[in-house]
Amino acid sequence: AQSVAQPEDQVNVAEGNPLTVKCTYSVSGNPYLFWYVQYPNRGLQFLLKYITGDNLVKGSYGFEAEFNKSQTSFHLKKPSALVSDSALYFCAVRDSGAGSYQLTFGKGTKLSVIP
Amino acid sequence: NAGVTQTPKFQVLKTGQSMTLQCAQDMNHEYMSWYRQDPGMGLRLIHYSVGAGITDQGEVPNGYNVSRSTTEDFPLRLLSAAPSQTSVYFCASSYLGLADTDTQYFGPGTRLTVL
Numbered sequence: 001a002q003s004v005a006q007p008e009d010q011v012n013v014a015e016g017n018p019l020t021v022k023c024t025y026s027v028s029g030n031p032y033l034f035w036y037v038q039y040p041n042r043g044l045q046f047l048l049k050y051i052t053g054d055n056l057v058k059g060s061y062g063f064e065a066e067f068n069k070s071q072t073s074f075h076l077k078k079p080s081a082l083v084s085d086s087a088l089y090f091c092a093v094r095d096s097g098a099g100s101y102q103l104t105f106g107k108g109t110k111l112s113v114i115p
Numbered sequence: 116n117a118g119v120t121q122t123p124k125f126q127v128l129k130t131g132q133s134m135t136l137q138c139a140q141d142m143n144h145e146y147m148s149w150y151r152q153d154p155g156m157g158l159r160l161i162h163y164s165v166g167a168g169i170t171d172q173g174e175v176p177n178g179y180n181v182s183r184s185t186t187e188d189f190p191l192r193l194l195s196a197a198p199s200q201t202s203v204y205f206c207a208s209s210y211l212g213l214a215d216t217d218t219q220y221f222g223p224g225t226r227l228t229v230l
C-alpha cells in the first residue's frame with residue numbers, strides 16, 4: 001500500500017521569508033511524486049512533479065521541491081513567500097510500477113503567508 | 116480546450132434520493148477518476164477508469180457507481196444518498212503511458228449536501 005504524510009496541518013510564514021511544506025511518502029516501488037495547490041472554492045492545480053532524474057524539481061509560481069530517497073521525503077519550498085501563496089497544499093504519490101495508476105494524496109497543509 | 120468540467124456545482128439531496136454527478140474532459144485522456152474531499156481527510160479515491168468500458172474501485176467505493184461508455188465522460192452515481200456522502204467531489208483525468216507524466220487535471224468540484 002502507498003501512503004503520504006503531511007505532518008503539519010498549518011504553516012504560517014511572514015511575507016518575504018522562505019517557506020517549506022513537508023511531505024513524506026511510502027511506496028513499494030519507485031515513486032512518482034506530485035504537489036498540488038488548492039485555492040478556496042477551487043479545484044486542485046498542479047504545481048510540480050518528480051518522475052526521475054534531478055532530485056531538485058522546479059515548478060510553477062517559483063516553487064521547487066527536493067526528492068530525498070533515503071528520507072522518503074519530497075518537501076515543497078519557495079525562497080520568498082507571497083501573500084498570494086496562501087492556500088491548501090497537497091502532496092501525492094503513486095507507484096511507478098506498470099499497471100499501478102492510483103494516486104494517493106496527503107491530508108493537506110494550509111499555508112498562511114502573513115503580510 | 117475546456118479541460119475537465121463538472122456539473123452541477125452545488126446540489127442538496129434528501130436521504131435516499133439518487134443523483135448523478137457529471138464529469139467530462141476534452142483532452143482525450145485515458146485515465147479518469149473521482150475523489151471526495153472531506154475536512155482533515157485530504158482527497159480519497161472513489162472509483163477510477165483507465166479507458167472506455169473499464170472501471171475499478173478506489174479507496175472508498177461503497178455507495179457509488181460509475182460507468183465509462185466514452186473516453187470523454189465519467190459519471191458518478193449515488194443510488195441512495197446518505198448524510199455521510201456530504202462532501203466535495205472532484206473529477207480528474209490524465210494520460211496513461213510507460214513514460215507518462217501522470218499529471219492529473221482536476222475539475223472545479225461539486226459540493227454535495229445530503230440532509
